[in-house]
Amino acid sequence: MDNENKVTIHDIAEKAGVSPSTVSRVLRNSAGVAENKRDAVMQAVAELDYRPNIFAQSLASGQSMTIGVLTQNFGSPFYDGILQGILLGLEDSDYWPLFADGRWQPAIEEQSLDLLLDRRVDGIIIIGGQIPEEKLQKVAAKTPLIVVARGLKTMPQHCLYLDNFQAGYQVTKYLLEMGHRDIAHITAPVAYEKTVNDIQKRYEGYQQALRDVGLEPDPRLVVEGNLQQQSGVLAVEMLLSWGRPFSAIFSANDQMVFGARLALFRRGIRVPEDVSLVGFDDESSAAYMVPPLTTAHQPSVQMGQVAAQAILQMINGNSPDLPVFKAELIIRESVSRHR
Amino acid sequence: MDNENKVTIHDIAEKAGVSPSTVSRVLRNSAGVAENKRDAVMQAVAELDYRPNIFAQSLASGQSMTIGVLTQNFGSPFYDGILQGILLGLEDSDYWPLFADGRWQPAIEEQSLDLLLDRRVDGIIIIGGQIPEEKLQKVAAKTPLIVVARGLKTMPQHCLYLDNFQAGYQVTKYLLEMGHRDIAHITAPVAYEKTVNDIQKRYEGYQQALRDVGLEPDPRLVVEGNLQQQSGVLAVEMLLSWGRPFSAIFSANDQMVFGARLALFRRGIRVPEDVSLVGFDDESSAAYMVPPLTTAHQPSVQMGQVAAQAILQMINGNSPDLPVFKAELIIRESVSRHR
DNA sequence: CTGTTAGCGCATTCAT
DNA sequence: ATGAATGCGCTAACAG
Numbered sequence: 001m002d003n004e005n006k007v008t009i010h011d012i013a014e015k016a017g018v019s020p021s022t023v024s025r026v027l028r029n030s031a032g033v034a035e036n037k038r039d040a041v042m043q044a045v046a047e048l049d050y051r052p053n054i055f056a057q058s059l060a061s062g063q064s065m066t067i068g069v070l071t072q073n074f075g076s077p078f079y080d081g082i083l084q085g086i087l088l089g090l091e092d093s094d095y096w097p098l099f100a101d102g103r104w105q106p107a108i109e110e111q112s113l114d115l116l117l118d119r120r121v122d123g124i125i126i127i128g129g130q131i132p133e134e135k136l137q138k139v140a141a142k143t144p145l146i147v148v149a150r151g152l153k154t155m156p157q158h159c160l161y162l163d164n165f166q167a168g169y170q171v172t173k174y175l176l177e178m179g180h181r182d183i184a185h186i187t188a189p190v191a192y193e194k195t196v197n198d199i200q201k202r203y204e205g206y207q208q209a210l211r212d213v214g215l216e217p218d219p220r221l222v223v224e225g226n227l228q229q230q231s232g233v234l235a236v237e238m239l240l241s242w243g244r245p246f247s248a249i250f251s252a253n254d255q256m257v258f259g260a261r262l263a264l265f266r267r268g269i270r271v272p273e274d275v276s277l278v279g280f281d282d283e284s285s286a287a288y289m290v291p292p293l294t295t296a297h298q299p300s301v302q303m304g305q306v307a308a309q310a311i312l313q314m315i316n317g318n319s320p321d322l323p324v325f326k327a328e329l330i331i332r333e334s335v336s337r338h339r
Numbered sequence: 340m341d342n343e344n345k346v347t348i349h350d351i352a353e354k355a356g357v358s359p360s361t362v363s364r365v366l367r368n369s370a371g372v373a374e375n376k377r378d379a380v381m382q383a384v385a386e387l388d389y390r391p392n393i394f395a396q397s398l399a400s401g402q403s404m405t406i407g408v409l410t411q412n413f414g415s416p417f418y419d420g421i422l423q424g425i426l427l428g429l430e431d432s433d434y435w436p437l438f439a440d441g442r443w444q445p446a447i448e449e450q451s452l453d454l455l456l457d458r459r460v461d462g463i464i465i466i467g468g469q470i471p472e473e474k475l476q477k478v479a480a481k482t483p484l485i486v487v488a489r490g491l492k493t494m495p496q497h498c499l500y501l502d503n504f505q506a507g508y509q510v511t512k513y514l515l516e517m518g519h520r521d522i523a524h525i526t527a528p529v530a531y532e533k534t535v536n537d538i539q540k541r542y543e544g545y546q547q548a549l550r551d552v553g554l555e556p557d558p559r560l561v562v563e564g565n566l567q568q569q570s571g572v573l574a575v576e577m578l579l580s581w582g583r584p585f586s587a588i589f590s591a592n593d594q595m596v597f598g599a600r601l602a603l604f605r606r607g608i609r610v611p612e613d614v615s616l617v618g619f620d621d622e623s624s625a626a627y628m629v630p631p632l633t634t635a636h637q638p639s640v641q642m643g644q645v646a647a648q649a650i651l652q653m654i655n656g657n658s659p660d661l662p663v664f665k666a667e668l669i670i671r672e673s674v675s676r677h678r
Numbered sequence: 679c680t681g682t683t684a685g686c687g688c689a690t691t692c693a694t
Numbered sequence: 695a696t697g698a699a700t701g702c703g704c705t706a707a708c709a710g
Binding site: 051052053054055056058059064074075077080081083084087096097098099101115117118119120229232258259261262265283284285287288289290291292 | 390391392393394395397398403413414416419420422423426435436437438440454456457458459568571597598600601604622623624626627628629630631
């Protein structure tokens with residue numbers, strides 16, 4: 001049942017005329033070895049196409065040379081960006097990512113985390129999710145841990161996230177500067193609060209921006225969706241039915257803004273002539289909507305990369321300083337100046 | 340440096356009053372064990388929270404219980420769908436996927452494949468890509484292999500793909516039935532032929548459909564893009580500059596159709612009143628474009644799931660029958676009846 | 679059915 | 695600097 005060439009460290013030791021331990025030394029660069037022997041070993045390795053057995057290595061060394069990565073959903077643009085960044089950040093190291101998908105389900109998430117731990121990963125990167133903070137603390141006590149896209153109160157030194165408050169503030173401020181006063185907001189429901197408090201933060205930023213210009217946030221301008229596109233459609237329907245006039249909509253993510261766009265289209269409401277639209281996430285298709293959508297870009301790839309580098313540092317016993325990331329407003333054509 | 344509770348099979352053997360091998364037997368279910376002993380073992384396992392050391396298991400058994408998955412690009416909708424399917428298909432097994440990203444670069448791809456092999460994966464699923472067929476043959480000779488989204492001439496029994504010819508044919512036929520006669524097509528350039536011959540197949544299906552109703556394909560109606568959105572914009576510009584009238588555009592993927600949509604918008608050409616539009620892939624945002632886009636759905640999740648199940652079968656020594664998948668036309672509002 | 683005995687392939691002492 | 699010896703934790707072949 002076994003495949004692979006079965007050449008072991010002994011074979012190359014024999015061929016190079018040295019002992020197995022010496023071979024191990026040159027391979028791991030763990031001690032000085034005479035030049036000529038080193039060369040002989042390298043040559044033997046090349047000739048026999050020797051591949052170290054990673055299980056034996058791990059068993060003997062106690063390290064798996066893998067980093068567990070727990071994401072919530074393959075196929076989500078923001079999360080995928082982080083994954084790509086992690087791949088980038090791990091590229092020049094000898095570590096390999098081991099991915100697991102929590103599928104937004106707490107039970108699956110915890111189970112996946114355990115499986116990752118069973119796989120004896122050397123470090124763990126968790127992207128978002130809703131695993132209880134206590135559990136994460138336990139994990140962090142035993143294994144290097146970085147949590148991306150989620151701010152944890154009790155363990156900020158493990159978190160890498162976007163300043164969502166300032167992001168929401170910034171978007172709203174932009175709309176205000178464009179002359180809008182009646183700005184609707186599509187957010188996520190209270191039930192999601194713990195999960196995606198990112199979304200709540202954006203909402204808070206929105207409120208603060210309004211207050212800072214003397215406007216009181218109007219609950220009739222705030223709708224809750226479930227972050228999916230379809231809920232954006234419903235959100236606009238809801239908003240319209242409430243009868244409270246608005247000249248702009250700020251959606252907490254791009255998915256819902258897509259739905260909002262469609263709903264407006266169905267109603268014959270023009271964008272941006274009648275209503276301006278701003279999303280969040282800078283999904284790639286946002287730039288190709290009709291009209292192209294203004295949105296806020298999250299540096300997801302960079303976040304992933306930083307996460308990977310940070311975890312490598314932690315594995316080496318350091319405590320990296322983790323930056324807080326900022327969103328960047330991407331101005332396109334879905335916002336017009338209001339009167 | 341080591342973490343994890345260090346309870347080994349010996350500890351639980353001792354606690355349960357049996358030998359280590361018996362413990363192994365009940366854990367692996369590899370042989371009959373007396374009820375009482377089995378219970379004692381299970382209890383000890385639970386009490387001590389025993390976690391088998393996977394390195395030792397792998398070293399001793401020669402199996403890694405992992406499936407290598409080589410994709411081309413995290414964040415690509417179609418590929419991500421396949422990944423999700425693989426996760427699903429592996430869910431009830433004891434195997435775990437090990438992902439690698441080839442990033443569309445042949446060199447990286449081959450390197451990733453080697454790394455996967457070094458990790459001693461028990462099977463490999465390769466999604467698309469352009470690793471030479473000879474190399475894949477070598478790999479297949481040693482390790483169970485499934486290639487998804489790529490049809491290989493010499494090893495069809497390892498391939499899982501969509502019937503792209505019939506898909507292209509079907510889309511074109513639909514357009515013809517809607518009264519269109521001047522149907523433009525956005526495909527991928529010859530340079531991509533080996534890589535994504537999926538795209539070529541769609542093109543061939545397009546041509547055949549035309550011929551079957553007595554129309555000769557007109558080269559002035561065919562443009563090449565690079566599969567990215569931006570190239571869809573350019574494609575339409577090109578088409579327009581050529582001056583050959585057309586009433587419909589069939590794009591070989593959704594990304595480019597998004598670009599095409601934007602280009603038409605810029606030119607003030609209405610969809611579908613002036614020009615009908617059909618994409619391919621059924622990206623989630625296609626349904627929320629203005630107007631919602633007609634496209635062809637590839638059962639990517641299902642393909643991934645089948646791939647996973649097939650690889651598990653191969654690992655068990657069977658040769659699974661691999662189905663050929665069909666695309667499904669998703670009719671939305673971007674196509675109108677022509678005259 | 680069950681305990682004993684050998685490795686699996688490598689890293690790492692310990693001597694030299 | 696380098697070889698020999700030991701063990702990582704588990705599975706499997708071997709006896710009984």
